[in-house]
Amino acid sequence: MTAMQGKNEQYYKAYLTYNRISRRALLRGVFHPAEQATQIREFRLAPRPPFAAAEDLFLAACNGCGACVAACPYNLIRISGQKAMLELEYAACDLCGKCAESCSTHALHPAFKKDTQLRPHFSEHCLLKQNQFCAVCQEICPQQAISADLQLNHEVCNGCGECKLACFVSAIQLI
Ligand code: SF4
Ligand code: SF4
Numbered sequence: 460m461t462a463m464q465g466k467n468e469q470y471y472k473a474y475l476t477y478n479r480i481s482r483r484a485l486l487r488g489v490f491h492p493a494e495q496a497t498q499i500r501e502f503r504l505a506p507r508p509p510f511a512a513a514e515d516l517f518l519a520a521c522n523g524c525g526a527c528v529a530a531c532p533y534n535l536i537r538i539s540g541q542k543a544m545l546e547l548e549y550a551a552c553d554l555c556g557k558c559a560e561s562c563s564t565h566a567l568h569p570a571f572k573k574d575t576q577l578r579p580h581f582s583e584h585c586l587l588k589q590n591q592f593c594a595v596c597q598e599i600c601p602q603q604a605i606s607a608d609l610q611l612n613h614e615v616c617n618g619c620g621e622c623k624l625a626c627f628v629s630a631i632q633l634i
Contacts, residue, residue, distance in 0.1 A: 510559035547620035575618030
């Protein structure tokens with residue numbers, strides 16, 4: 460068994476003990492016919508609310524009930540394809556955790572990472588890239604994750620989206 464497989468197995472065993480979803484449903488979501496390996500997909504098929512389980516576990520557990528949609532004070536969550544997805548178009552997420560608290564299947568759970576896993580990308584419209592002065596995104600970032608030369612501290616950023624909403628030339632995309 461590779462170290463990664465061991466890590467993944469530990470992860471989903473812990474998840475199973477924590478959750479009421481059946482082992483069969485979880486394995487259906489986690490193991491793909493094409494890959495016999497015990498890999499848990501980490502990359503997101505769509506932006507998810509913070510506190511989401513790893514993508515495969517999330518897909519297996521989320522039943523699209525909409526409790527998180529109703530719980531979010533900023534209407535940031537919608538259901539697409541019977542799964543919750545996050546949209547930070549008109550407001551930022553303050554990571555309040557109400558979505559995670561409302562989730563009965565534990566697809567979202569307060570014990571999971573307090574992070575939307577989205578990160579800002581700066582386009583050529585950014586004034587700094589045009590040798591003009593601007594510090595709007597740096598100043599608004601609650602995590603102080605953006606440096607004066609637009610380097611992002613990926614570990615410190617939690618994907619809240621404040622920078623994207625503050626940028627008045629729409630130079631920031633969250634990916
Ligand atoms: S953490 Fe709070 S603001 Fe963010 S998506 Fe969940 S309910 Fe909405
Ligand atoms: S850089 Fe700061 S403001 Fe932008 S998403 Fe990350 S934490 Fe939020």
